[in-house]
Amino acid sequence: xxxxxxxxxxxxxxxxxxxxxxxxxxxxxxxxxxxxxxxxxxxxxxxxxxxxxxxxxxxxxxxxxxxxxxxxxxxxxxxxxxxxxxxxxxxxxxxxxxxxxxxxxxxxxxxxxxxxxxxxxxxxxxxxxxxxxxxxxxxxxxxxxxxxxxxxxxxxxxxxxxxxxxxxxxxxxxxxxxxxxxxxxxxxxxxxxxxxxxxxxxxxxxxxxxxxxxxxxxxxxxxxxxxxxxxxxxxxxxxxxxxxxxxxxxxxxxxxxxxxxxxxxxxxxxxxxxxxxxxxxxxxxxxxxxxxxxxxxxxxxxxxxxxxxxxxxxxxx
Amino acid sequence: xxxxxxxxxxxxxxxxxxxxxxxxxxxxxxxxxxxxxxxxxxxxxxxxxxxxxxxxxxxxxxxxxxxxxxxxxxxxxxxxxxxxxxxxxxxxxxxxxxxxxxxxxxxxxxxxxxxxxxxxxxxxxxxxxxxxxxxxxxxxxxxxxxxxxxxxxxxxxxxxxxxxxxxxxxxxxxxxxxxxxxxxxxxxxxxxxxxxxxxxxxxxxxxxxxxxxxxxxxxxxxxxxxxxxxxxxxxxxxxxxxxxxxxxxxxxxx
Numbered sequence: 001x002x003x004x005x006x007x008x009x010x011x012x013x014x015x016x017x018x019x020x021x022x023x024x025x026x027x028x029x030x031x032x033x034x035x036x037x038x039x040x041x042x043x044x045x046x047x048x049x050x051x052x053x054x055x056x057x058x059x060x061x062x063x064x065x066x067x068x069x070x071x072x073x074x075x076x077x078x079x080x081x082x083x084x085x086x087x088x089x090x091x092x093x094x095x096x097x098x099x100x101x102x103x104x105x106x107x108x109x110x111x112x113x114x115x116x117x118x119x120x121x122x123x124x125x126x127x128x129x130x131x132x133x134x135x136x137x138x139x140x141x142x143x144x145x146x147x148x149x150x151x152x153x154x155x156x157x158x159x160x161x162x163x164x165x166x167x168x169x170x171x172x173x174x175x176x177x178x179x180x181x182x183x184x185x186x187x188x189x190x191x192x193x194x195x196x197x198x199x200x201x202x203x204x205x206x207x208x209x210x211x212x213x214x215x216x217x218x219x220x221x222x223x224x225x226x227x228x229x230x231x232x233x234x235x236x237x238x239x240x241x242x243x244x245x246x247x248x249x250x251x252x253x254x255x256x257x258x259x260x261x262x263x264x265x266x267x268x269x270x271x272x273x274x275x276x277x278x279x280x281x282x283x284x285x286x287x288x289x290x291x292x293x294x295x296x297x298x299x300x301x302x303x304x305x306x307x308x309x310x311x312x313x314x315x316x317x
Numbered sequence: 318x319x320x321x322x323x324x325x326x327x328x329x330x331x332x333x334x335x336x337x338x339x340x341x342x343x344x345x346x347x348x349x350x351x352x353x354x355x356x357x358x359x360x361x362x363x364x365x366x367x368x369x370x371x372x373x374x375x376x377x378x379x380x381x382x383x384x385x386x387x388x389x390x391x392x393x394x395x396x397x398x399x400x401x402x403x404x405x406x407x408x409x410x411x412x413x414x415x416x417x418x419x420x421x422x423x424x425x426x427x428x429x430x431x432x433x434x435x436x437x438x439x440x441x442x443x444x445x446x447x448x449x450x451x452x453x454x455x456x457x458x459x460x461x462x463x464x465x466x467x468x469x470x471x472x473x474x475x476x477x478x479x480x481x482x483x484x485x486x487x488x489x490x491x492x493x494x495x496x497x498x499x500x501x502x503x504x505x506x507x508x509x510x511x512x513x514x515x516x517x518x519x520x521x522x523x524x525x526x527x528x529x530x531x532x533x534x535x536x537x538x539x540x541x542x543x544x545x546x547x548x549x550x551x552x553x554x555x556x557x558x559x560x561x562x563x564x565x566x567x568x569x570x571x
Contacts, residue, residue, distance in 0.1 A: 187440045
């Protein structure tokens, strides 16, 4: 299928090209700090992409999505604390634990809709947050340092190498975008999008929607758990703050900012959100005074977010 | 009131339903046969929609039993009933407004092909979904509107799509909740003809306000008032029934 390059498509290509080039571009511009900035941005982007699968396409506004960042992160932190640094243990634990938690939380909160869904996801996520705060052995509020990044057992793929670390994050982001794109367009995605539009009608054509919504909730949880796994490795640090409720709020903001129900919107949202806060905070310590109204304006006047402004039709770009 | 339940496909027996103090269905028994249109009429608040909700599984009766093709379906979910061939349309247009017309019928086609836990292949590149969906749109006269966004359709077209979605599940029995709602006279005429053609191979239960449509289509008519069956019979019997004239048809010209 040939298609002319849309503005939204151009932005997508540019942002991805920028992400790919940063490890070479940043040192050349004498700003090596931007390598870690972009690594962080991409991790947030993965988390926002995962949230958008359920929020933008499934109509499930989870206000507790950052909990999976924490779970993925603590899987690395706690196992590392007990000298289990093998990625072949840490990664399955991060994914498995995220899936189990998402399954349990999903079964509970998918029985509700609208504001109740938002409040229950928030409450459940805060339970895990307070669990991590009370875990004195693992540093409570102060968090846990990670001495060794996840070890894949081969020199060819060593996360201690910052370039490998960076491109691993980049590859996971691309992978998540691909998976999300295929899911959204698939039969499963049809059911998910339809149930967000009119759940009663989906049931009335013979599809029991609950199990589909639940599976989507678990997929999104696992994807975000993967982001947590990467974040812990990148920062060599985990703390309860990773899954504090305002992190979940920021994920929602990034998604809305970039454009819900668009494939790439959350990535753009993460870039704009984090770059803007980065830049504004170097200009003034009162940067929230500028940032807050900016977000309000976007929500009020650009309902489709940045991608909407660029003319991206929902869910097709 | 006892009914002849021979040949009956869909049988409701002694359904009761109350919402707080309001008795929306009292000892409601109706049986509908294959190849016939069974109309349910009654004044506003007679419990017609409640009845359809119970038959389709969106409301659970307080007591009573619903049988479809000889099986007790009282405890089945709405989705499970559709998979057995009992589909419904909605009084308030209930299409997927953000979807194209084609996508609206792809979903039910996909549903009748089994589970939708297929994550990789794009649904809209799949000829096994698109071909039946397009054929169905042709059949209901929406063939040239396949790529339009459903929310942008004219009201009459949305009502057509409403029925098309239900038909796309290939039901053996169709529950139609006021299919004529809000349609103009010409559109009505076309829809009446269309529904008349449909009944040959399936049964239908038609809840409708438009009496012209009801008397043009129905093989049997049940009159509901305050959640009770007042009378049930052939269109001729209903026309002549004094009770019906008083309770419901009183001021309508017959």
